[in-house]
Each structure stands twice: as C-alpha cells, then as structure tokens.
Amino acid sequence: MAASMAQMLPVQFSSRRSLGPSSSARRCGKVANSLQCSRICGLRNVGFSSSLPSPRQDFNRMECNGYGAASRFARQVIRSDMEKESGKVLNKQGAGKSWVSPDWLTGLVQMVKGKDESGIPIADAKLEDVQDLLGGALFLPLFKWMKESGPIYRLAAGPRNFVIVSDPQMAKHVLRAYGTKYAKGLVAEVAEFLFGSGFAIAENQLWTVRRRAVVPSLHRKYLATMVDRVFCRCAERLVDTLQAADEKGVAVNMEARFSQLTLDVIGLSVFNYDFDSLTSDSPVIEAVYTALKETESRSTDILPYWQVPFLCQIVPRQQKAAKAVALIRETVEDLVAKCKKIVDEEGERLEGEEYINEADPSVLRFLLASREEVSSTQLRDDLLSMLVAGHETTGSVLTWTVYLLSKNPSAYQKMQEELDTVLGGRNPTMEDVKNLKYLTRCINESMRLYPHPPVLIRRANAPDTLPGGYKLGAGQDVMISVYNIHHSPAVWERAEEFIPERYIPFSGGPRKCVGDQFAMLEAIVALAVVLQRFHFSLVPNQTIGMTTGATIHTTSGLFMNVKARQKKPAAELASI
C-alpha cells in the first residue's frame, strides 16, 4: 500500500493536460474504471444545492420516523437523544465572516498596483456571495467562482489577493515546487499561534530536519502494531457505544463519535495516552476545532489585526483561540514530560528504524529514545502537529464515507459483502487490509468528494509561470482548491457521483501528508470493525450542510440510525 499511495498523485495528475488561456477542450484523466471522455472546457453548472450549508439546524423540527415500531413515545426518546447529542455538536458558527471588503477599497488597491498582466481573470466576487453561503465554508464560494471564471482566477478583496487554482496540472506544478519556487507562506503565518515551530508549518531547513526525524517513527512494524493494539481496540469501544444506542433505539451523531474515535487513536498512537473520549468528555476536541477555525479565519481576514499583541488580548475571538491553544499545549507538554521521565530512567537507546518499544510503541517514545538533539518546545510543537493533523482529518473521512455509503445502497451492499467474505465476523489484521479493496476505494472516493483540507495554500518565493502561461509575481499567495479539482466536470466524468473506482490523494510534493498510510489503515480498520457489525441509515429529514475547520465538517452533525447486522452463516459466506 505504501508504494501505491506514494504513486497515485503523479499518476492522476500526469494523465491530464493543462488548461491554458487559449485551450478550449481537454480530455478527462484516466480513472480506474476507464472512464474516458473529451469535453468542452466551459464548466457546466454542477448542482449541489442539497449540500449547501444551511443556518444552524433546529433539531426540534427533525422527524425521526425511520423505526419499524416507531410509536410516538419512541420518536420522542430519539428526538430528545438527538437534542442531547446536538449539544455535543461543535460550535461551527463564525467563519466566512472575515472575507469582507468594500468595493472601493478593492478598487483602490488595484489602482495603486497598476495593470495586471498575468493573464489571470479576476473573479466577480461579491460580498453577497460569501454572505449568501452561510455556514462559513470558503471552499463553496470558490467553487461558484470557478464555474463563472474558469480553472484559474484572481480573488481580490481589499489588500488581500489570491490566485485560485482549480486545475490539476497547475496544482501539481505548485505542490511539487515546494522548497524551491514555493513556500507554505500564509499558512505558516496564520497557524503559528497554534503550531509554533512544529514541522507541519515550519519552512526551509527546520522543516527538513524535523520531518526527517519524525517520519521514521511511522514505520511498517509500528503501523502493524497499531492495527491490533490501537485501531481495533478503539473501534471496539465505538461498537460498545453503538450497541447501547441500538438497544435503546436512539439515533447517533456519527460525526461526533468518529471525532472521539480518532482522538483516542491519535492519543494512543502518538503519546500512548488514552483520552478515552468515547466514554468521557474531552475538551481537546473543541479546542482543536476552535484553533483550526481561527487559522482559517486569519487566512481570510482583510486586516491581520491579530499580529498586534495588544489586540489579541482584548478581542474575544482571539481570547477564545488563545485559551484553546493553551489547553492543547498543556496537554501535550504534560504527556511529553511523563514519557520523558520514564525514558530517562530507563536510559534507553534506539537501535534502527524498525525498533519499537513493546510496552510503549508510541511516536513520542520513538523520538525520545532516539536521543536526537531537540529542544522541549520543538518536541512539543512537532507532536502537537501530529495530534492536530491526525485527528480531525481521519474523523472527517470516516464521517463522509459512512454518509456516502448510506446514500448509495448498491455500493454499501457491495462493501458489506466484501467485509463478510474477507473477515467473516472477525476483526481485520494488517494482512486483511490489502484484501479490503472495495472498502479502500469507498474511502478514496469519499476523499474525492470531501477532500480534507478542501484548500491548500502556497506562496511564490519568486516570479513563476504556471502551465498555460499564467504569470505569478514573487510573494503571490496561491490557493489550490482541491475541492474544485475534485468536483470539476472538466476533470471528472460524473463529477458529483459517488463512484468508488477512482482515487484522490493526500496532497503532493515534499509537503504531502506524513500520516497517509497511518490514516488509511486507521480508516479501513475502523470502518471494517464497525460496518461489519451495524447497518447505518440516515435519520430522515436532516439537512447535511457543510462547513470547515481545516477539514470539511457537517454544519449540525450526522445523525444515523444504527441496527446490529445479522451474522451470515458460513455456507452463505462461502458462496459469495
């Protein structure tokens, strides 16, 4: 799987021609199910109104009529449980309000800058576009403007100026040139308050050194150990929770559950610490969400007032973010201190990459045992990078995969048949994972339709020319809209449909995800354990809106009815 993950991005990208200013047509990329088409470049309207974010949902109005013997009483029980659950839905309001600039200010900035000779069209982005798309998911207006302006456009709002790229070749060009022509730039600026010097946002030599130190901790033997010891164990806990919900006949907010599951997984894998958030409330989840939401807001604030320390102390949004970061840092520092004490006492030394400590096979233990020269702040920030990057991402992938399966009964059935055939009721091992091909494809296709994060940001270090001849000046901020690329009918046949036989990646170039294999294993195991035991169906009459907090979240949770599945007799399994 390691090789295939690493190879997929170039394959997908290289199979497409780039779209220059004068191109009028292009071919779709080769996808696993051999969909091939040629198509005129003009982007057709892709309707996704059913998924448009809606204002916060009123759970009292939700009807839960999906139960066979749904008496009025039973419905009330479900409803009150959903209300209770809705209390656990994160506070997702607030983003998207940042991109506010009066036309006169934008016009003035453009006048001062002089003529734009880049060849890049300027999107007709109106304030109303953002305000209309309530819920705060910036990637949604970016999609709307792609349909109007094409695969590359400039977004100018006051002094802020982004080039939005929605073309695979251009995206590949930018991502691969990290470290030479491009830097993380804005991301590093707006996320520094959270990640500090952590390698998720570090640049240049510091990033190179720290990434090299951390990546070997995720070696194959470690991952194999995690499958049984952590991934299956945490998924079993979720099974217990779902069992209880099934017995009581109450609906479950699966988004909240998956977020708890993935926090438990990352806690045990990175720190050997059990957050146990499936059974007890963990304030870290809300804190991570708040902090990530703040980074997103900062990236679209017209004026970076948060660079002024005094304002950070008095503005409520900044106070809230600072509190969240303090909690996350304290948690990580505490875990580092505990582990350091044990390792110091043991005077342990690491020998070779394949080494893992049987008693504590965590990333933290690996880093401490390596005795590499590293300050405690750097260690904290690197581990914080892993905690934050590895938690919500996988949680969101699980959420949207289950959502898509429940909306696509034939794919759901095919996936269940695969689980029954390959596993026959037992938990998966590392070996089984390669045989769960269809489930893997379902997860990949879910990441195409709901990419996390939906937008990647880079800054040009020097003037550059993108495929198609578009010119970028030094310092230009570029947003690669992965969401647009994944939903573009110019790139994909039947772009809005869930067709598991195609792929999408974990970014590309030097800064691609370090946890891709970890995350895929975690997601496959979690879904294999849970979907084997239960059948999920959407609670009717929910509006599943989208918002962001680095990854794509629902606006109000994903409420599902859960029913234990009947075990298939062995004879029946053999005939599948």
Ligand code: HEM
């Ligand atoms: C399905 C789940 C996941 C998805 C979709 C995902 C996606 C991504 C993406 C797209 C990037 C690159 C961002 C960019 O190019 O600017 C990234 C970076 C990163 N990811 Fe993941 N990720 C996932 C799970 C994980 C896990 C489980 C871990 C940790 C065990 C992790 C750790 C990291 C780190 C540390 C980086 C920064 C790498 C660097 O800058 O050198 N991710 N992830």
